[in-house]
Amino acid sequence: MPVNVRIVQGLQEAAEILASDRGAQLLGGGTLLVRDINEGVMTDGTLLRAVDPALLAMNTGGARVELGAGVTMAMVLASRDLSYLHAAARGIGGPAVRTTATIGGNLFAATPYGDFTTALLALDAVVTLHAGFGGARVMPLEEMLANRARGGVGLVASVGFSRPAGADAFRFVKVARVRPKGVSVLSIAAHLPQNSGRISGARIAYGAMGPTPLRAKAVERVLEGRSLDASTIAAAKTAALEGTQAATDAIASEWYRREVLPVHLGRLLAGETS
Amino acid sequence: MARMPVQFRLNGSDRAVFVEPAETLLGTIRRGLGDFAPKFGCGQGTCGVCTVLVDGEPRLGCLTLSVTCEGRSIETASGLADGPTLHPLQAAFMEHFAAQCGFCTPGMLMAAKALLDRNPNPTRVEVVEAIAGNVCRCTGYEPIINAILAAAQQRGVRRA
Numbered sequence: 229m230p231v232n233v234r235i236v237q238g239l240q241e242a243a244e245i246l247a248s249d250r251g252a253q254l255l256g257g258g259t260l261l262v263r264d265i266n267e268g269v270m271t272d273g274t275l276l277r278a279v280d281p282a283l284l285a286m287n288t289g290g291a292r293v294e295l296g297a298g299v300t301m302a303m304v305l306a307s308r309d310l311s312y313l314h315a316a317a318r319g320i321g322g323p324a325v326r327t328t329a330t331i332g333g334n335l336f337a338a339t340p341y342g343d344f345t346t347a348l349l350a351l352d353a354v355v356t357l358h359a360g361f362g363g364a365r366v367m368p369l370e371e372m373l374a375n376r377a378r379g380g381v382g383l384v385a386s387v388g389f390s391r392p393a394g395a396d397a398f399r400f401v402k403v404a405r406v407r408p409k410g411v412s413v414l415s416i417a418a419h420l421p422q423n424s425g426r427i428s429g430a431r432i433a434y435g436a437m438g439p440t441p442l443r444a445k446a447v448e449r450v451l452e453g454r455s456l457d458a459s460t461i462a463a464a465k466t467a468a469l470e471g472t473q474a475a476t477d478a479i480a481s482e483w484y485r486r487e488v489l490p491v492h493l494g495r496l497l498a499g500e501t502s
Numbered sequence: 503m504a505r506m507p508v509q510f511r512l513n514g515s516d517r518a519v520f521v522e523p524a525e526t527l528l529g530t531i532r533r534g535l536g537d538f539a540p541k542f543g544c545g546q547g548t549c550g551v552c553t554v555l556v557d558g559e560p561r562l563g564c565l566t567l568s569v570t571c572e573g574r575s576i577e578t579a580s581g582l583a584d585g586p587t588l589h590p591l592q593a594a595f596m597e598h599f600a601a602q603c604g605f606c607t608p609g610m611l612m613a614a615k616a617l618l619d620r621n622p623n624p625t626r627v628e629v630v631e632a633i634a635g636n637v638c639r640c641t642g643y644e645p646i647i648n649a650i651l652a653a654a655q656q657r658g659v660r661r662a
Contacts, residue, residue: 231524233506233569255567259547262565265524266545275524277570302559322635324553324560324613409634 231265232274242278243358243383252276254383257300257328259321260337282385283332294388297332301344304331312391312398316347316417319402322409332384335369336376339436340479343415346435347400349373349443350417351389358383373440393421401501402435403492405479412436413480414489416496420456427451427460432493437485438473446470447493461497465490510574512537513581521568528552528563531578539579539608543637550636553609554578560616562635579608582615591615594653595646602640609636614650623654 233255236242246252251273255261264270283298288309295304304310304317305326320329320343334344335355353369359382366388367375375381392398399418404410415435421428430451432444446467454460474485495501505520512535519534531537531554543549545564552563555577582589591614594600601607610633617624617632624632629650630643638646 230522233523233567235569258565258567258570259562262524262526262567263546266526266564275567277567321547322550322613323616323632324550324562324635325547325565327556327559327561328566408631 231270231272233277234274235277235279237279239278239280239282239358239383239385240363242276242280244361245274245276246383247360249274254278254332256298256330256333259325259329260333260341278383285386291391292388293391294386295331296386297330297335297384299331301326301329301331301334304344312395313344313347313400315400315402316344316415318408319343319400319404319412319415331387335372335384335387336381339439339475340412340414340477342441343402343412343435345369345373346415346433346441347398347417348387348389349433349441350400350419350431351392351398352419352431353387353389355387356385357381358385370443373442377439392419396499397421399496399499399501401492401496403488411479414474414485414492416489416493418496420451420497422456425455426453427456428453434472434489436474436479437489438471439475442471442473444468444471444493451497456497461494464497465494468493506569508568508572510571510576512576513578519568523567523569525568526564527554527556527561527566527568527571527576530568531563531576537578537580540612541605541608543605547635548637549606549609550613550633551606551609553612553636555612555616558616558619560613560635577612577615579611582611589615590653590656591618591650594649594656598645598649598652600641600645600649606636606638606640610638610646614653617650618654618657623658624651626651 255275255277283296285296287294301317301320354366355372356364358364402415403413417433419431430448432447435441447464450463450467468490474482476482509518521530540554540563541551543551547562547565554563556574591611613633613636629647
C-alpha cells in the first residue's frame, strides 16, 4: 500500500489518529519524511498534515517564549526577539530547507541532525504533547528525547522556555566540515546565567554526541557557582566527555568527535565562537 | 490510493492537477505539467537543483508534497524570461560564465531570485549564504556569485 496523506484540522484529532494507527506519522515540513519516501525507506503508512493554526503560533516578546511545533527555521530567523536562536536556526540546511524545516520536526531528527533541539535543550525547554485520547500535557524536553528512543511520544504541539537573561548568556556553535552549510560533526549550546559574576543554573547541551541531543551534566556541575575564568574553562574541558556516546558516521568518527568536543567547548565558554 | 485534486499557479498560470497523495511538487511539475526546468538530483534536500519558489520563498521541490501547495503560487526558472528577453539573472549567468553543464543552473537562478526579491542589494556573504543549499560541481561557485552580484547591480541601475 503506498503512502497516504490525510489532512486534519485539529491537533487532538491528529493525536488520536497517531495513537490508533501505528503506521501514521505527523508531517512537519517534510525534510525528513519526504526524504524517506524518496529513498524508499517509507513505502506505506499515513502522513498526517495538521493545519491547526496553533502549530504556527509564536509568543516571543515576554520572559516566557512559546513556539508552535510548525514554526519554521526561517520564521525563527525572521524574529528579532529570537536573535539568540538565530545561530542554531541558521545551521539547519540552506535557505530552501529552512523555509520548510520545523521546530517539531527537528525534535525527531536522528543524529547527527537536530541542532536546533540541542539549543532548546540548553534553554531547559518543555514540550506540550498531545498523546492518545487524553488532553495536552507538558513534559521536559529532556524526558521527551529519552522517550523518543522508545517510540510513541505523541504529537508535539509547541515548545516553551524562558528567554535567556542577557545577550551573552546563551551561546551556540555548530561544528561542520562544510561551510556555510554542512551536517554537524557536533554542536554545543550553552545557557550561562550569571549572578554576581558567578554562574548560576548553567545548562550545556551537545548535539551529535549521542543518540539524541544530551545534557552535559558533568560540565554543568563544574560551572555551577564559579566565575567563567581560565581555570573553570579548563575544568569544564576535562569533564566535557562524561556521559557522551558519540557514534561514527559519514561525517566524523567517534574518535574525532571525542577529540574535538573539549576544544570547541573551551572556545565557546571563552567566548571565542558565537 | 485515490488521487487528490490540487490547484495552484505555475509561473502565473492557473493549473489544476490530480496527484498521488505522496507525490512531490517536483514530480508534479516535471511529469504532470511538463516543466522540466527544475531537476531531480539527490532527493534528500542536499543539492538544491529542484529549488522552486513557493509564494516567493525558496523550497525544495523534491521534499515538498504537492498536496501542501493548494492555492500557492509556484515559480520555476521557466518563468523567468519575458518572451525573448532574459531575466537579468539569466543574462548575468551567461555573461559571467556561471553555467557549465547547466544542471544546477535552474536551482541556482531560483535561489538567487529569492534573495534579490527580498534583498535587492546583497553583500557577497549574503549571496554565498543564499546559495548555500545549491551544489555546483563545475564552476567553483565564484562565477555564480559574481553573476548574482552583477544582476543585483544591474537591477539597481534599472531602478535608479
